[in-house]
Amino acid sequence: MLTSPWIRCLGVVCLLAGGACAPHSSVAVEAPVQPLRLSESGPTAAQSSASSGSVTPERERESRELGRTWGWVLAAGVGGVAGVFAVGTSVAMLLDKGIRDSDCNASKGCSPSGLDANTQIANLANWNTAAWILAVAGVGTGAYLLLTNPSAQGTQVGLVPNGSGANVSLRTVF
Numbered sequence: 001m002l003t004s005p006w007i008r009c010l011g012v013v014c015l016l017a018g019g020a021c022a023p024h025s026s027v028a029v030e031a032p033v034q035p036l037r038l039s040e041s042g043p044t045a046a047q048s049s050a051s052s053g054s055v056t057p058e059r060e061r062e063s064r065e066l067g068r069t070w071g072w073v074l075a076a077g078v079g080g081v082a083g084v085f086a087v088g089t090s091v092a093m094l095l096d097k098g099i100r101d102s103d104c105n106a107s108k109g110c111s112p113s114g115l116d117a118n119t120q121i122a123n124l125a126n127w128n129t130a131a132w133i134l135a136v137a138g139v140g141t142g143a144y145l146l147l148t149n150p151s152a153q154g155t156q157v158g159l160v161p162n163g164s165g166a167n168v169s170l171r172t173v174f
Contacts, residue, residue: 067149075142079135086131089124096120 096117103114110118160169 064149067145071142071145074138079138082131082135086135089128093124
């Protein structure tokens with residue numbers, strides 16, 4: 001079924017595009033170790049808040065980072081590769097349509113190359129539709145995850161030293 005040179009070329013393009021989105025080596029980040037404090041009154045405030053089931057700012061930040069990572073994977077990886085495949089199958093179908101239109105007459109009599117082009121269009125139609133659906137779903141879901149998991153929670157206000165004292169600093173990430 002993959003006898004057309006356009007289909008083989010499309011497969012190579014998709015393999016190359018998929019390799020560009022492959023994960024690279026990652027650096028493991030370990031959480032800082034809390035010092036053990038012995039006291040007669042009981043656990044420290046950090047230990048009691050962790051044991052009470054409340055969400056710590058560090059865990060919330062990790063959750064946002066995970067959401068953003070999956071957002072980029074879906075938007076750029078899945079949606080991007082599916083988009084490349086969808087555009088490639090669309091171009092191949094348009095080229096085959098040109099061959100079919102030039103080799104078939106109004107009474108639907110076709111030459112052998114026109115029949116081959118018609119068969120290729122029929123074979124690519126389902127792949128093309130699925131690729132477009134996957135591209136839109138990947139980019140849409142990835143965009144949703146990126147927008148709902150901001151990289152910073154809000155604006156930070158602080159004092160920054162300068163040569164003659166301190167300045168008020170206002171910083172935000174969006």
